Amino acid sequence: MATIRDVAKKAGVSVATVSRALNDKGYVHEDTRKLINKAIQELNYKPNEVARSLYKKKSRLIGLLLPDIRNPFFPELARGVEDTMQEHGFRLIIGNADENPAKELDYIHTFKQNNVIGLISATNQTETSYYESLGFPVVFLDRTSRQHPSVYADGLAGGKMAAQEIVKRGSKRITLLKGPMELKTAQDRFKGAIDELCHSNVNFNVMTTASFTFDDAEKTAQELFDKFPETDGVIAGNDLGAAAILHEALRRGISIPDELQIIGYDDIPLSSLLFPPLSTIRQPAYDMGKEAAKLLIAIINNELIEQKNIQLPVTFIDRQTTRKVEDNG
Amino acid sequence: MATIRDVAKKAGVSVATVSRALNDKGYVHEDTRKLINKAIQELNYKPNEVARSLYKKKSRLIGLLLPDIRNPFFPELARGVEDTMQEHGFRLIIGNADENPAKELDYIHTFKQNNVIGLISATNQTETSYYESLGFPVVFLDRTSRQHPSVYADGLAGGKMAAQEIVKRGSKRITLLKGPMELKTAQDRFKGAIDELCHSNVNFNVMTTASFTFDDAEKTAQELFDKFPETDGVIAGNDLGAAAILHEALRRGISIPDELQIIGYDDIPLSSLLFPPLSTIRQPAYDMGKEAAKLLIAIINNELIEQKNIQLPVTFIDRQTTRKVEDNG
DNA sequence: TTGAAAGCGCTACCAT
DNA sequence: ATGGTAGCGCTTTCAA
Numbered sequence: 001m002a003t004i005r006d007v008a009k010k011a012g013v014s015v016a017t018v019s020r021a022l023n024d025k026g027y028v029h030e031d032t033r034k035l036i037n038k039a040i041q042e043l044n045y046k047p048n049e050v051a052r053s054l055y056k057k058k059s060r061l062i063g064l065l066l067p068d069i070r071n072p073f074f075p076e077l078a079r080g081v082e083d084t085m086q087e088h089g090f091r092l093i094i095g096n097a098d099e100n101p102a103k104e105l106d107y108i109h110t111f112k113q114n115n116v117i118g119l120i121s122a123t124n125q126t127e128t129s130y131y132e133s134l135g136f137p138v139v140f141l142d143r144t145s146r147q148h149p150s151v152y153a154d155g156l157a158g159g160k161m162a163a164q165e166i167v168k169r170g171s172k173r174i175t176l177l178k179g180p181m182e183l184k185t186a187q188d189r190f191k192g193a194i195d196e197l198c199h200s201n202v203n204f205n206v207m208t209t210a211s212f213t214f215d216d217a218e219k220t221a222q223e224l225f226d227k228f229p230e231t232d233g234v235i236a237g238n239d240l241g242a243a244a245i246l247h248e249a250l251r252r253g254i255s256i257p258d259e260l261q262i263i264g265y266d267d268i269p270l271s272s273l274l275f276p277p278l279s280t281i282r283q284p285a286y287d288m289g290k291e292a293a294k295l296l297i298a299i300i301n302n303e304l305i306e307q308k309n310i311q312l313p314v315t316f317i318d319r320q321t322t323r324k325v326e327d328n329g
Numbered sequence: 330m331a332t333i334r335d336v337a338k339k340a341g342v343s344v345a346t347v348s349r350a351l352n353d354k355g356y357v358h359e360d361t362r363k364l365i366n367k368a369i370q371e372l373n374y375k376p377n378e379v380a381r382s383l384y385k386k387k388s389r390l391i392g393l394l395l396p397d398i399r400n401p402f403f404p405e406l407a408r409g410v411e412d413t414m415q416e417h418g419f420r421l422i423i424g425n426a427d428e429n430p431a432k433e434l435d436y437i438h439t440f441k442q443n444n445v446i447g448l449i450s451a452t453n454q455t456e457t458s459y460y461e462s463l464g465f466p467v468v469f470l471d472r473t474s475r476q477h478p479s480v481y482a483d484g485l486a487g488g489k490m491a492a493q494e495i496v497k498r499g500s501k502r503i504t505l506l507k508g509p510m511e512l513k514t515a516q517d518r519f520k521g522a523i524d525e526l527c528h529s530n531v532n533f534n535v536m537t538t539a540s541f542t543f544d545d546a547e548k549t550a551q552e553l554f555d556k557f558p559e560t561d562g563v564i565a566g567n568d569l570g571a572a573a574i575l576h577e578a579l580r581r582g583i584s585i586p587d588e589l590q591i592i593g594y595d596d597i598p599l600s601s602l603l604f605p606p607l608s609t610i611r612q613p614a615y616d617m618g619k620e621a622a623k624l625l626i627a628i629i630n631n632e633l634i635e636q637k638n639i640q641l642p643v644t645f646i647d648r649q650t651t652r653k654v655e656d657n658g
Numbered sequence: 659t660t661g662a663a664a665g666c667g668c669t670a671c672c673a674t
Numbered sequence: 675a676t677g678g679t680a681g682c683g684c685t686t687t688c689a690a
Contacts, residue, residue, distance in 0.1 A: 114388075244602060246604065
């Protein structure tokens, strides 16, 4: 591996000059620059980012912490972050916290020890103390926060919307699935839904799901039909949960959406691939990632931030697990 | 951030002694060690990995390069790698190459510039020259290779198995979906299937899918039913593709599995959540990730490797997009 | 058993 | 416009 010394020697200049040429800082004569570039070419020289980072105490690396890489919502988020970071010359290192505080802390250390220049965290932990005095800016993604900059979708509105749409379409005995307690975003959408349901003229009951994983989704689905067989409308905590409900309903020969309506949450790519395609509340995952990246970059560049908590709107995606609305006039 | 100097000062010893204590190298008196540990505690000292890495030219970081983080197969792979690496004290940095050679190369540079100690690559590019003379070991995952160590599932057997099972269950006019040309693993399973089909007594035709993405899967599904309406059995290139076929078939009112049988490939978590649940050839993604991690660690530790190309078996998962087999005697 | 000092590759200050 | 050099935090000889 060629070093800056090798380049300097080959170009017949000092390392200081090479460094200046490399970073476009200070004066470098045009001819000298050409000499240097030639040497760089010939040696296939790439600056050692570790040495750079050691001196500057900042790398070009951004940490991205995901709670569960297996939930399709998060890769989508990650892509939004990645694409934006790429454009701005930052590189992403992704950590998967696995809904596990110990792993989360571990990754935060790794990020810190490797001099990341900033961190985007999409984990669910309430333990915000991990993020204090890290020495680099943090943006929370898919999570609200007062103290830290954050990007999230409007969960209250989303929950309300889900309830409105399913009621409007005629469900009378609704089961509302409540996501994990510790997940603030899940609680928001739950709260939005329950508010709306309380103000409407329908019966409903509430079931709590332990987590947003495949396994728990399947368990919850089974339980739902055993406990509340008269349900004619389900508002799920996320699309994975909705997919499991849909699956179980079809298995039991329940006709969708005639006997049972289902509304999911997230609009993960899989949702349109289900049959019938899933009606859901769409969170703009990719855009959320993009916004978080832009926000972090702005902070890194010390731009003044007009809005450090960005809330993105959600939309109802009217597919085929809900009936066509009757009134339209 | 406390440095090793601070610790040394506080403990009243030299930095060299602290370093020795830190790394369990050379002699350190028990009393001195206690003093040092106390200082480390009080200062909440964490060694700077960047400085370490600069000197040793090796970090504790492992690069993992994924072709497409949105395809659920890869997060599964990643989890296998991650869990094993975690156990051994290595940290993972994940890059998403997005099926894009430029991004792939870019990540390889990032890994190199950040002194990763090893790399696991699950990308599809045939461009193996990127991986020459990197200065650290590389293990290919979900990809065969002669020159480099690799871990993959038996695609030939998988394709053959898919064909056998669907023929055994009575499909007579089969459409075989062929994955992207540049994807060696896809070609293997295709080859396995077509070999078997040629030796059997059924008609079949072949359709090529552009890529293994959600969008292309949907397009291919539409096309299939337009072009080959008489198809009574589909062997898909992967589960995403199979899900799209299933979706389109149900949309057109085709009864599954009575009129049409479908076999997928991968067994991603979503497959059992579809309705009817998808019959598929299972690749042990998590285990593949684990094996790749173990192999890389062995190479890093200079252990002698008895087997540098590890092939894992695939299995047929008999769910409900295939009929029950008739003969069983 | 311990410490002084060199050096990993780079940047930035200060001379020239 | 260019170069010498200190120093980022750590590990590792080598000497004591």
